[in-house]
Amino acid sequence: MLKPAKIYLDHNATTPVHEQVLEKMLPYFTQNFANPHSDHAFGWDASEALEQARKQVANLINARASEITFTSGATEAANLALFGFAKENRNKGQHIISCRTEHKAVLETLNALEKDGYEIGYVEVNCDGIVDLEQFQNLLRPDTSMVVMMLANNETGVIQDISEISKLAHQNGSLVMSDITQAVGKIEVDIKAMGIDIAIFSSHKIYGPKGAGAFYSSSKTDLARYMYGGNQENGMRPGTVNVPAVVGFGFASELASKQLQETSEGMLLLRNDFEEQLQSLEDVQINAKDQDRLPNTTSLSVHNVDGDALYRRMNRIAISRGSACTSNVIEASHVLTAMGIEESLALATYRISLGKSTTRQDLNLAFENIKTAINSIRKTSLV
Template sequence: MKSAKIYLDYNATTPVHEQVLEKMLPYFTQDFANPHSDHAFGWDASEALEQARKQVADLISAKSSEITFTSGATEAANLALFGFAKENMNKGQHIISCKTEHKAILETLNALEKDGYEISYVKVNCDGIVDMEHFQSLLRPDTSMVVLMLANNETGVIQNITKISELAHQNGSVVMSDITQAVGKINVDIKALEIDLAVFSSHKIYGPKGAGALYSSSKIDLARYMYGGNQENGIRPGTVNVPAMVGFGFAAEMARNELQETSDEMLLLRNDFEEQLQSLEDVQINAKDQDRLPNTVSFSVHNIDGDALYRRMNRIAISRGSACTSNVVAASHVLTAMGIEERLALATYRVSLGRTTTQQDLNLAFENIQTAINSTRKTSLV
């Protein structure tokens, strides 16, 4: 009999919750109308879409009018960054960000740099926390935007966005944040955090893939760079994917209602699991003493071949602290920005818990990790 495999990669994606799927199904075959059609069928679809918009807005304490539906956080980031840059060139062409951002942000910033924007990257310490002194030194009169994520997707580290926003606004700069990993895991009050632009996705909170949102404060103007219609505030033209957004909305409502209970349960499980991992020789928990997402563990194993170890952890689905492109494994840009040397970065892994993760799952995962480490070390000695 095959050993059971355990999914522990919920930061990558989550399954669509059964109740979310139930809410979506009628909008594929029964309530299928275009929400922009001016008749009773279209009005019903439009009403469902606006209900979903409110549910998503409520998750982050925003107004419905401040939510633009997209295909995901990546598209939302492109709409926000290019839209802001095009609309606000006269306010300065300097942007501050960080090397630990998601590639969706970093690659878009690279494109803006080619268009004449100057991008400065604030330093982080060994735990991935923004160096506030360095951040303040980077602020200039022509700094139009600060782009920093709320919670890191690899380490779970939560930045002090409130302080960052305060300093940025004192400078007259707009604050954009990737809140994708934070929503549904911690309370995100977009107004209290004083964030002006934010992006996030449905599939991280048990909603469908291909659905995301751009939050844009009512005081921010974004130029359009996509054309073909006036849907979604004129920023994102095209017929909206109603079933996906209905699913996104209901997933957001569920996440909001169950946030505290789910977060508390995952935090207890995570802490117990980290204690188990620390009982193993040469294992370190990254950013252990920092404020982190309650479901995320980043651990490194010293003095071992990271690739060989990963292949032996074959009973669990976890993420490597590295990126693989064209079959070439490279050290994670997040980890190297934190000062972790390449060999250790290649032996760093992310475990991310979900709402259905149990103590038994983590006990079995620990056994697999322990066995894999011992086996890899024995093989290397032969």
């Protein structure tokens, strides 16, 4: 007897490499393998591929190719951008404003800057994860050199009004950095129109390979280098560039641009229907349901259950818990607790994120798995 198929619904964590992307990458492992910084014909060919990828990535966010620096991923990009900014602009003010619901890659880098003398102010969010703009304005000071605010949250999919945040920041003379990792490829991201000065994002969220990311920095933004050993990647990131991964990142960006509307509309329709099914279950809530969210993302909280036990019974679907596991200790998600969700409910909150390959049949099967698991847990608790 065949086992029921497992269904992957964790595309915010990572996506499979698109077949066409893989095809574009393969020659750069074996045939066009040269170092793009070698001064000969083989190197020139690799360099040309690198710069073509830079244009493709830049086009995805309406930037100039010269404003894109390739990295190994969004985490490294966050470090390069934040430390580079802090080192170059310390005399412009040592106060930075951010938000409690940022990704850990950003929050931990900000913690490091705090130990180095920077003062970090954090804006609160409401129960839907939306930044309190009034408090944000009150936090702005003459010495606020930077505002760090993500565009779309990785756990809830909530989209911030980054254009308004940028407007207020710029009126104060502050630069804006945004983590756009989850947004690119799912919604339109126009870096210029949004007023973002620095942005970080990654390849493996848009059906490109892992090991490639980038940060955008406006030509008006000054960043200092803090890594040494070579002048590759605008002098900001030394070392031989991972050409196959960057080529993949570039082509994935091109595909994401071309398919954005179709992909977004299709996932939104499926997600909304799926959420209607979920809300037919007792004591289930969709977090930030009425807010502007990524079209593929659902944050599902189940009341009156043991979150860990329920998660283990939803064993036919790949989803993420709204919590972080460190050294086998389950901790409530910092995003959810910042939204005012109590710890027990945060531990019974799950992120479901659809992808291009997700079908209605997948979601029907996922719903049955979730319903069966919830009913099973509740029956057990009554015994």
